[in-house]
Amino acid sequence: MHRTRTAAATAFALALAAIPLTGLAGPPAAAATVGPARAPDRPxxxxxxxxxxxxxxxxxxRVTVTPSVTVVADPKxxxxALALVEKSLKAAGAERIVRSARAAAGRQLTVYVDGSGAARELKRLGARGTDGLPAEGYALAVGDGRIALAGKDATGTYYAAQSLRQLLPHRDRPGARIQGTAVRDWPATPLRGVIEGFYGTPWSHQARLDQLDFYGEHKMNIYVYSPKDDAYLRAKWRDAYPADRLAQLKELVDRARARHVExxxxxxxxxxxxxxxDADVAALTAKFQTLWDIGVRTFAVPLDDISYTNWNCAxxxxxFGTGGGAAGAAQAHLLNRVNQEFIAKHPGxxxxxxxxxxxxxxxxxxxKQALSTQLDKNVLVEWTGVxxxxxxxxxxxxxxAREVFGHPILTWDNYPVNDYATDRxxxxxxxGREKGLPGQLAGITANPMIQPAASKIALHTVADYAWNDQAYDARASWGAAIDELAGGDARTARALRAFADANYYSVLNxxxxxxxxxxxxAxxxxxDTRRLDAALRTVQDAPAVLRDRLADRxxxxxxxxxxxxTHAWGTAARTAxxxxExxxxxxxxxxxxxxQRIPELVRAARSFVYVDLNGKKVPVRVADGVLDTFIEGALAAHDAALGVTGRPTASTDLAAYQDNTVSRMTDGDDASYFWSGAAPKAGSYVALDLHTERPLGRITLAMGKSGSPDDYLHHGVLEYSADATHWRQLAAFDDTAEITVDLSADTGARYVRARATQAQDNWLAVREFTVAGSDTVTGGPPAAAGSALGAxxxxxxxxxxxxxxxxxxxxSLEFTPATPRxxxxVVVLRPQGAPPKAARVQVRTAGTWRTLGTLSGAYTRLATGGGTVEGVRLAWRTGTAAPEVNEVILH
Structure with a gap:
């Protein structure tokens, strides 16, 4: 909800402290009584x-599930709730459920649901009844051969049945024993649920039905149907639904009612x-009437993501006039008419x-002032937070928010929605939600992801917080969500936890x-390579385990x-x-x-895409900043062992647009690019860290790209530095997208940057930013297209x-260092499978060439015998198939 779709949300660097579990102080009338048969409260x-x-x-x-179980239920x-109780008993091993007005004789298990029987049995078990509980509260007791449950209202009874479902085991035969337990419970805020309010592919009908079942199980009581890409909600809001679409909505309404979800x-x-x-008010209320007729009893008129400075009619x-106050007055006028002419005239x-x-x-x-003062006071206002x-x-x-809007506040919490970050x-x-917040609100609704089933992990934790924020522990709830989705299977839970951990990042996390x-x-x-390899293997194997074992397809x-x-990144990381080692x-x-295997493994890991509603292919991100950084570190460690500096590290103070990250300007591919997500300001920069101070040769900055030729620094300077603090200018440039500067061998630095000297309107695209050393490579054969001798x-x-x-x-191919070393x-690196004896390896010392040996394959190391080396030559054997050389190294 509520954003431009082209800009990624800014990640806030928050240190979210662990919230300790504290005692729960309920309303005085709801204080628990400890009976003589009970042990002290469990945490x-x-x-x-x-x-x-x-x-x-x-x-x-304890209570035993007997072959036949009697259910004594209040007529009302x-x-x-009754259906859920009976289904749960059968899943626990009961073979026969008998409805009766009284308890069965003997040791047969009896379950009391609501009414005087449940109240009496709760008291006999030392548990308090529902007196003094708020709406949707319930009491449940298990012990002494009986189970009793009662709700403050029908929804409370249903929630008691949901808690009983969790206490009962899953068995295929009677005889299961259940620990004696007493529960007294109520919600922290009246409304708790989900608002399907994202942009992008709407959920399927079957997914919505499945979600409603999930909400009922987690004591969520509201589902807001507001998918942004349902044309009948927005662009075609005046039009009636086709009969088949209306029939689907009715099925959703009926399923919601059965799950006590509004x-x-x-x-x-x-x-x-x-x-x-008047005609538009009539059209709006007429549309509402068609929904009323299929059972809808709660309505909303969202006015988000629209212009309120441009009127739709003269x-x-x-x-109303013009300006924000006029818009608030106009919206209050419309909402009041709907409230008075439809809501007020429909009892219920x-x-x-x-x-x-x-x-x-x-x-x-x-x-806000206009809404606060002119909007009917019983209208709920939804708010996303700051x-x-x-x-x-x-x-x-x-x-x-309650003060400024002047109305009860229902939060529209934009988590875990990902329509602004479809790559994740x-x-x-x-x-990041404070304890005590639910008590200030009319309720909490969470905007989920485009992916309905994948949203369940986060929504589980939303339900936990909204019901009992004082006991909420984010990490514990997250673990419980994973265990539940894994269906109690330890191997599946381990894989799901690793996968969820690899996809953990958000603005909230x-x-x-x-x-x-x-x-x-660590x-x-x-x-300890064995311990890390075990963790990486779990990541690598998790996708196969989930595809094989996870029940939620x-x-x-x-x-x-x-x-x-995830599998591909795990494979690449284990190789790293x-x-x-x-x-x-x-x-x-x-x-x-x-x-040599790693670059292709990384390319494969980055190749997977999510295809959005419009067919756009969006590369997905997994464990970014962790696995990719670890792999880069492994490569850097290998570079250090070889005695080379490796590829420069790029950086910038500009945010990247989508996945056009800054590393793309050093990847050696002119077709890829770094692309900023905003226009550079004076002082904005792109920079290279060469990892060590060394002589600078040719510097090339290739900016702009196909389709955006003006996305370059229009006014700037090239600078260099030894410490990234004190900078010296190399060259100034104006209105040129491609810059090349050749430097003398005595110019050395570790850092090079291009800095904007003026603000501009165009964004910045950098295809390649390179710094060649003053070492030289000459000879042949000539390089193929897209390659260079210097590589x-x-x-x-x-x-x-x-x-x-x-x-x-x-x-021959001849390498001459800028200064003798x-x-x-001498180490020569070539691609895997390179033929041996393709060239004689020679070094020049004291002006004389001498042969050290021949190339032995992909990796060749030959001792120089000591001394200062002035050059290295690879004298090719005649007819050697087009040679390839990754690196010649003096070590």
């Missing part, structure tokens, strides 16, 4: 129930409505809801892959490209770990063999000189 976090109840107490006795007991229909007319038009300008309708156009802050404004995707939300902010699954927990990152950090300290389908990418062991040939000695083993043809008689050996 809420230890109970298997989710959401965590307000009070859970264990008893010293909630039918869905189906809310949210119509968004703001793109074309004329606020002062009559509105004439009536719930309060009208709206999303204001200013929904994302608590700053006073003429618009920010479209609020990293945190506090009690003080909610209180301020957001599988971390609900986080700014640390990506916390468990995997911890393992990588390896950096203790060097929707989750597997939703996560397809991310599962593929093997590279580290080989490098440490001094097995140079094996290390080089492994090194054979550019300090980067990932690049290669590739000849355009086979070697001819007398041809003392070296013990």
């Amino acid at each position: 809420a976090a230890a109970t298997p129930l989710s959401p965590t109840p307000r009070s859970v107490q264990t008893r010293s006795d 007991a909630d039918a869905p 189906f809310t229909y949210a119509l968004s007319p703001g793109l074309s409505v004329c606020y002062s038009s 009559a509105d300008k004439d009536r 309708a719930e309060p009208l809801q709206t999303v204001p156009t200013e929904y994302y802050d608590v700053q006073p404004s003429p618009y 920010g479209v995707v609020a990293p945190t939300m506090s009690v003080a902010e909610a209180q301020r 699954l957001l599988l971390g927990p609900f986080n 700014p640390r990506q892959s916390p468990e995997l990152a911890t393992a990588v950090d 390896f950096g300290k203790d060097g 929707g989750f597997v389908q939703d996560s397809g490209p991310w599962l593929d990418a 770990l093997k590279l580290i 080989a490098t440490r062991a001094g097995d140079d040939a094996k290390a080089w063999q492994l090194r 054979a000695a550019d300090g980067d083993p990932a690049t290669a000189y590739r000849a355009a043809r086979a070697a001819q008689s007398g041809e 003392t070296a013990r050996s």
